[in-house]
Amino acid sequence: MKQAEPRRPRYDLLSCLWELTLRCNMNCLHCGSRAGAARKNELALDECMRVAGEIALLGCQELTFIGGEVFMYKGWEKIARHLADAGVTVNIMTNGYRMGKVHIRQIKHARLANVGISIDGMEENHVRIRRRPDGFAQVTKALDLLWQEGIPSGVVTSLLAFNYDDLEPMYDFLVEHHVELWQLQLVNPMGNMAGNRTLVIDPQKIPSITRFIRKKNRERRMAVVAADNIGYFDQNESYIRGRRTAICCWEGCQAGITGLFIDSVGNVKGCGALYDDVFIEGNVRERSLTDIWSDESCFAYNRTFEPEMLTGKCEVCGLGEVCHGGCRASNFFAGGSLYESQFCSRNQAGAAN
Numbered sequence: 001m002k003q004a005e006p007r008r009p010r011y012d013l014l015s016c017l018w019e020l021t022l023r024c025n026m027n028c029l030h031c032g033s034r035a036g037a038a039r040k041n042e043l044a045l046d047e048c049m050r051v052a053g054e055i056a057l058l059g060c061q062e063l064t065f066i067g068g069e070v071f072m073y074k075g076w077e078k079i080a081r082h083l084a085d086a087g088v089t090v091n092i093m094t095n096g097y098r099m100g101k102v103h104i105r106q107i108k109h110a111r112l113a114n115v116g117i118s119i120d121g122m123e124e125n126h127v128r129i130r131r132r133p134d135g136f137a138q139v140t141k142a143l144d145l146l147w148q149e150g151i152p153s154g155v156v157t158s159l160l161a162f163n164y165d166d167l168e169p170m171y172d173f174l175v176e177h178h179v180e181l182w183q184l185q186l187v188n189p190m191g192n193m194a195g196n197r198t199l200v201i202d203p204q205k206i207p208s209i210t211r212f213i214r215k216k217n218r219e220r221r222m223a224v225v226a227a228d229n230i231g232y233f234d235q236n237e238s239y240i241r242g243r244r245t246a247i248c249c250w251e252g253c254q255a256g257i258t259g260l261f262i263d264s265v266g267n268v269k270g271c272g273a274l275y276d277d278v279f280i281e282g283n284v285r286e287r288s289l290t291d292i293w294s295d296e297s298c299f300a301y302n303r304t305f306e307p308e309m310l311t312g313k314c315e316v317c318g319l320g321e322v323c324h325g326g327c328r329a330s331n332f333f334a335g336g337s338l339y340e341s342q343f344c345s346r347n348q349a350g351a352a353n
Helices: 045-057 076-085 101-110 123-130 135-148 164-176 203-219 289-294 328-335
Strands: 015-019 062-066 089-094 114-118 153-159 181-186 223-226 259-262 267-269
Touching: 045 076, 045 289, 062 076, 076 089, 076 101, 089 101, 114 135, 123 135, 135 153, 153 164, 164 181, 164 203, 203 223, 267 289
Parallel strands: 015 062, 015 259, 062 089, 089 114, 114 153, 153 181, 181 223
Antiparallel strands: 259 267
C-alpha cells in the first residue's frame, strides 16, 4: 500500500525569527528579553541543525538570527549556512560591538544576505541605551567594516521618548556609512522596559514618524521601513511598509499566520515580540516544529481572529477587518488587550496631515 504523504500545513511559513542564545555582551536599557546570561539548557548545535532542516522543509523563505548576541553562539554560522544552502534567505541582527575579521569570515561562510546592526540614536542616546561608552564608535566601525568587505548592511532603531529627535541626523549618518535599509520600531514596555513606561514614546508622535518615513523614501537615498508596531492606514501607509507585496499596506499581524519565533531553549511562539510564556505553542524538543506549525489549535489569537474580537477604538474602526487591530505584542504589553492598538496613527491628532 502506498504510504500517504504528510498533510501540507494550512498556513505557509514565510519568515522565522530565531533567538539562538540569550547570552549578550551588553545590558541595554530597552532589552525586551533581559539578555545577558545564557539560559540553562539552550539548544545545542546538533539540535539547531535538526530544527533548521525542518524550517527549510516547511518552505520558509527568510530567517533572521538574533540574540542575546548572535556571535556569542558557537557554530551559528554553520546553522546559517545549512539554511542558506537549502535556499532560505538568512540574515542576522547584532549589536556590532567589537566586530572584527573573525566575524567577517563567519558572515561570509554563512552566506548571509544582510547583516543588521542595532543603532538606537546618535552617540549620546545610543550610549545611554546600550550602556557602553564606546558603543557608538564600535557600531560605526562595524558599518565601515561591512562596507569594505562588500557585505550589505541594515540598521534597526528602537524609538523611545528621548531619541525621537535623532531621526534626521541618523538618516544622514546611515546614508554616509552606506546602509541600505533602515527599520524603525517602537519599544514595548516589557523586559527591562516594564518598569520604565515613562520612556515609551508618546503615541501622538506616530503620525510624524510615518510622515518622516514617507519623506525619506521619496529621497531614494536609503530604504526606510516601519516595523509592524508602527502605523496604521494614515495617508502615508503605502510608503512605509517596503516592497514586500504588490499592494503595499498593513495586512494584519502575521504571528502564526506566515511567521514564527523560536527562543534559545526551543520554545515556539508566533512572534519574537510576544515575549511572554502565555504565547508558547510548544517546544521543539517535545514536538517537531512541523507538528507545532501544522496544529490547528496553535496561534489561535490570530488564526481564529474575527473582527468582532476588536475592542476600544479598533472596534469601531472601519478598517478593522483588514488591519485586525495592529501589532499583537504592542497591544498586549502597552494596553493589556490583544485587539486594541494604543499606537494607531489614525487615532492620533494630526494623523491626516
